[in-house]
Amino acid sequence: MFELLYWLDLFGVIVFALSGALMAGRYQLDPFGVVVLAAVTAIGGGTIRDVILGTQVFWVANPIYLYVILATALLTIIFIRRPKRIPKRFLLIADAFGLALFAVLGTQKALGLGATTSVAIVMGTITGVAGGMIRDVLCNVIPMILRQEIYALAAMLGGCLFVIFNWLGLSENVATIYAIIGALALRLAAIYWQVSLPAFQIVDKEK
Amino acid sequence: MFELLYWLDLFGVIVFALSGALMAGRYQLDPFGVVVLAAVTAIGGGTIRDVILGTQVFWVANPIYLYVILATALLTIIFIRRPKRIPKRFLLIADAFGLALFAVLGTQKALGLGATTSVAIVMGTITGVAGGMIRDVLCNVIPMILRQEIYALAAMLGGCLFVIFNWLGLSENVATIYAIIGALALRLAAIYWQVSLPAFQIVDKEK
Amino acid sequence: MFELLYWLDLFGVIVFALSGALMAGRYQLDPFGVVVLAAVTAIGGGTIRDVILGTQVFWVANPIYLYVILATALLTIIFIRRPKRIPKRFLLIADAFGLALFAVLGTQKALGLGATTSVAIVMGTITGVAGGMIRDVLCNVIPMILRQEIYALAAMLGGCLFVIFNWLGLSENVATIYAIIGALALRLAAIYWQVSLPAFQIVDKEK
Numbered sequence: 001m002f003e004l005l006y007w008l009d010l011f012g013v014i015v016f017a018l019s020g021a022l023m024a025g026r027y028q029l030d031p032f033g034v035v036v037l038a039a040v041t042a043i044g045g046g047t048i049r050d051v052i053l054g055t056q057v058f059w060v061a062n063p064i065y066l067y068v069i070l071a072t073a074l075l076t077i078i079f080i081r082r083p084k085r086i087p088k089r090f091l092l093i094a095d096a097f098g099l100a101l102f103a104v105l106g107t108q109k110a111l112g113l114g115a116t117t118s119v120a121i122v123m124g125t126i127t128g129v130a131g132g133m134i135r136d137v138l139c140n141v142i143p144m145i146l147r148q149e150i151y152a153l154a155a156m157l158g159g160c161l162f163v164i165f166n167w168l169g170l171s172e173n174v175a176t177i178y179a180i181i182g183a184l185a186l187r188l189a190a191i192y193w194q195v196s197l198p199a200f201q202i203v204d205k206e207k
Numbered sequence: 208m209f210e211l212l213y214w215l216d217l218f219g220v221i222v223f224a225l226s227g228a229l230m231a232g233r234y235q236l237d238p239f240g241v242v243v244l245a246a247v248t249a250i251g252g253g254t255i256r257d258v259i260l261g262t263q264v265f266w267v268a269n270p271i272y273l274y275v276i277l278a279t280a281l282l283t284i285i286f287i288r289r290p291k292r293i294p295k296r297f298l299l300i301a302d303a304f305g306l307a308l309f310a311v312l313g314t315q316k317a318l319g320l321g322a323t324t325s326v327a328i329v330m331g332t333i334t335g336v337a338g339g340m341i342r343d344v345l346c347n348v349i350p351m352i353l354r355q356e357i358y359a360l361a362a363m364l365g366g367c368l369f370v371i372f373n374w375l376g377l378s379e380n381v382a383t384i385y386a387i388i389g390a391l392a393l394r395l396a397a398i399y400w401q402v403s404l405p406a407f408q409i410v411d412k413e414k
Numbered sequence: 415m416f417e418l419l420y421w422l423d424l425f426g427v428i429v430f431a432l433s434g435a436l437m438a439g440r441y442q443l444d445p446f447g448v449v450v451l452a453a454v455t456a457i458g459g460g461t462i463r464d465v466i467l468g469t470q471v472f473w474v475a476n477p478i479y480l481y482v483i484l485a486t487a488l489l490t491i492i493f494i495r496r497p498k499r500i501p502k503r504f505l506l507i508a509d510a511f512g513l514a515l516f517a518v519l520g521t522q523k524a525l526g527l528g529a530t531t532s533v534a535i536v537m538g539t540i541t542g543v544a545g546g547m548i549r550d551v552l553c554n555v556i557p558m559i560l561r562q563e564i565y566a567l568a569a570m571l572g573g574c575l576f577v578i579f580n581w582l583g584l585s586e587n588v589a590t591i592y593a594i595i596g597a598l599a600l601r602l603a604a605i606y607w608q609v610s611l612p613a614f615q616i617v618d619k620e621k
Contacts, residue, residue, distance in 0.1 A: 024560075032566035033559055036539070047466060052254060052264050057466050063532045118270045125243070133345065138547065140556055142347055145240055152239035259461060259471050325477045332450070340552065349554055352447055353438075359446035 004173050005105060008180070009058075010068055012101035017042040017069045019094040020135050021076035022086060027139065031077055037135060038073040039066070042098075044131035049106050049123050053113050092191050095132055095144065099151070100184035103128030103158035104176055117163055124159035125152065150190035158183030211380050212312060215387070216265075217275055219308035224249040224276045226301040227342050228283035229293060234346065238284055244342060245280040246273070249305075251338035256313050256330050260320050299398050302339055302351065306358070307391035310335030310365035311383055324370055331366035332359065357397035365390030418587050419519060422594070423472075424482055426515035431456040431483045433508040434549050435490035436500060441553065445491055451549060452487040453480070456512075458545035463520050463537050467527050506605050509546055509558065513565070514598035517542030517572035518590055531577055538573035539566065564604035572597030 020041030024034040043059050050057040059065040080086060106127025110120035129145050129152065136143040145151045161182045165175035189195060227248030231241040250266050257264040266272040287293060313334025317327035336352050336359065343350040352358045368389045372382035396402060434455030438448040457473050464471040473479040494500060520541025524534035543559050543566065550557040559565045575596045579589035603609060 027556075027560055029560060030564065030567065032564075032570060036543070036559055036566045039536070051258055051465055052267060054263060056468060059536075060466060060529065060533050063530050066532050066536060115267065116270050118273050119267050122246070122266075122273060129243070137344055137551055138557055138560060140347070140554070142234075143345055145243055146234055146236060146345060150237065150239075152243045153237065156239060258465055259474060261470060322474065323477050325480050326474050329453070329473075329480060336450070344551055347554070349441075350552055352450055353441055353443060353552060357444065357446075359450045360444065363446060 005108070005176065008101055008176070009105055010065070012098050012105065013042045013065050013068055014072050015094045015101070016045075016098035016131050017072040018076060019091050019098060019132065021073045022080070022091045022094065023135055023139055023141075025076075025080065025086070031074070034077055035070060035073040037138065038076070039069045040138065041131045041135040042069050042072075044134040045102055045127040045129065046106065046131075048130050049110070049127045052126070053110060053115065053123065055113055089191065092144075093188065096154075096184060096187040096191060099128045099132070099155055099187060100158055100180045101128075102131070103155040103183055104162050104179040107159035107162050107179075108172070108176060111163075111166075121156060121159035121163065124162075125155040128155040128158065150186060150195060154183045154187035154190070157186055212315070212383065215308055215383070216312055217272070219305050219312065220249045220272050220275055221279050222301045222308070223252075223305035223338050224279040225283060226298050226305060226339065228280045229287070229298045229301065230342055230346055230348075232283075232287065232293070238281070241284055242277060242280040244345065245283070246276045247345065248338045248342040249276050249279075251341040252309055252334040252336065253313065253338075255337050256317070256334045259333070260317060260322065260330065262320055296398065299351075300395065303361075303391060303394040303398060306335045306339070306362055306394060307365050307387045308335075309338070310362040310390055311369050311386040314366035314369050314386075315379070315383060318370075318373075328363060328366035328370065331369075332362045335362040335365065357393060357402060361390045361394035361397070364393055419522070419590065422515055422590070423519055424479070426512050426519065427456045427479050427482055428486050429508045429515070430459075430512035430545050431486040432490060433505050433512060433546065435487045436494070436505045436508065437549055437553055437555075439490075439494065439500070445488070448491055449484060449487040451552065452490070453483045454552065455545045455549040456483050456486075458548040459516055459541040459543065460520065460545075462544050463524070463541045466540070467524060467529065467537065469527055503605065506558075507602065510568075510598060510601040510605060513542045513546070513569055513601060514572055514594045515542075516545070517569040517597055518576050518593040521573035521576050521593075522586070522590060525577075525580075535570060535573035535577065538576075539569045542569040542572065564600060564609060568597045568601035568604070571600055 017038040020038035021034050023041070024037040027033075029037065043065060046058050103124045105124075107120045107124030109127075110123035111117075115123060129143075133143045133145060158179050161179035162175055165178055166172070168175075170178070224245040227245035228241050230248070231244040234240075236244065250272060253265050310331045312331075314327045314331030316334075317330035318324075322330060340350045340352060365386050368386035369382055372385055373379070375382075377385070431452040434452035435448050437455070438451040441447075443451065457479060460472050517538045519538075521534045521538030523541075524537035525531075529537060547557045547559060572593050575593035576589055579592055580586070582589075584592070
């Protein structure tokens with residue numbers, strides 16, 4: 001049981017590290033800069049979650065995550081010779097997997113640490129979106145969450161679905177996987193069909 | 208006594224959430240993005256303060272803040288049909304109220320937790336300015352604190368006034384309110400008359 | 415022994431505060447904005463390190479750092495009448511000293527708190543680069559770590575050298591100083607000769 005969550009967590013770290021490394025490929029980053037950007041993206045959200053919850057930061061407790069990130073970044077550099085050739089969508093999809101995984105796993109960890117439902121869902125959202133936010137801010141790109149495609153909603157949905165499935169008495173594993181699938185499906189659909197909720201305001205010339 | 212501080216704290220959260228939601232109105236954010244930006248602005252400063260002080264984060268201890276932010280963001284979306292029509296100054300004023308309230312309340316909380324005077328004033332400044340800083344950085348806007356109108360000074364003044372009024376033996380409530388009024392008056396005056404301290408350097412073409 | 419590390423730490427705070435103040439001179443910041451930017455640059459990295467390690471934040475434990483930053487910022491304002499006249503390289507060199515010092519001292523502190531080698535080196539890197547990152551992000555400048563000159567590598571090298579020198583049985587003082595010299599030399603050489611590692615990707619028009 002713990003097993004599954006552990007592998008899902010590692011997978012989330014890998015896809016976020018990949019998204020960070022791909023973003024790095026769009027800048028003149030040397031390999032070490034790539035590693036740093038991959039690491040910030042992959043552990044940023046979980047680090048903020050653990051610090052706010054006052055629990056030991058996950059990668060300090062288990063450095064395996066650092067090696068996984070290092071390996072992911074280096075493999076990206078070695079195998080992807082022309083990151084610019086990789087369609088932008090590929091980065092978006094990697095980010096979507098990380099978003100869905102971390103939003104659900106973050107909610108679960110917070111609940112496990114005794115957080116209330118609302119706090120747990122917020123923690124899940126932070127875990128899912130913060131790493132990508134930091135990646136985008138460092139690269140001086142407007143964070144995805146501030147763009148139109150359903151993003152924050154997908155993260156919140158993941159947390160809410162997990163809570164609901166729990167209430168419905170599903171096993172933790174099943175609840176986790178269904179919640180991840182739900183959040184991922186929503187986000188991927190939004191990317192694929194460029195679906196988006198009605199914006200609070202139509203942006204006009206003035207900025 | 209605690210009562211008053213509690214309501215002032217909630218009021219600070221509301222005005223900062225409002226400033227975040229109004230800022231969101233200047234971008235193509237969907238309702239969930241608006242909620243996220245409002246939340247980051249409203250709890251960012253206090254979260255950093257609590258994490259640095261090593262105390263439990265206030266909104267984890269009391270999730271009511273999250274519901275207040277959610278309500279504020281939704282009401283902003285519902286009632287403000289054309290955020291762009293809202294004069295920029297409105298956002299500045301909401302931000303000024305949050306700045307003054309959080310700078311003083313942050314200083315007070317730090318002192319209550321046994322921080323030294325200098326640390327407490329820095330904590331108050333962080334509480335007052337960090338949320339708005341994160342909001343502006345996420346929106347790729349130069350943070351207000353890096354613009355000319357007296358901003359950092361207003362925050363520091365709030366903390367210093369509270370400390371001084373305490374030394375003068377005023378009741379905590381009175382000291383709090385006077386300090387808030389002092390910081391708020393300074394900041395509002397700076398906004399109204401575009402007052403500003405002599406800059407360290409006149410910006411020239413080169414950037 | 416502690417003595418030396420203490421002074422090196424203070425020196426690192428001073429040079430980073432100086433780099434923050436010089437950066438502030440490139441914007442229309444009032445003296446208080448300069449102090450804030452200097453402070454964020456000087457204590458940002460160490461604060462994140464301490465928070466992640468779950469130890470008391472260094473400047474909360476010992477406020478002397480705050481006074482040192484205040485003094486550095488004010489002296490910069492007083493003595494540097496035309497920050498724009500100061501060659502950009504001066505800011506880079508101050509930043510390089512802070513980077514080397516904090517990367518090594520951060521690694522050492524993490525090891526002293528029982529962190530594993532890999533975690534300690536990551537902590538050192540965070541301590542060395544985070545403050546400057548925040549400074550650059552706040553000023554809406556692409557962080558140095560995302561530019562070409564060897565930067566992340568210099569920070570990691572500092573931490574690795576310290577660990578290696580320790581293994582070789584050098585006294586902590588000697589290991590610290592040699593590691594700092596090594597990281598500093600690499601970074602300064604990179605600045606001086608604009609050396610840089612082969613980038614992961616050549617940036618083309620598209621951005």
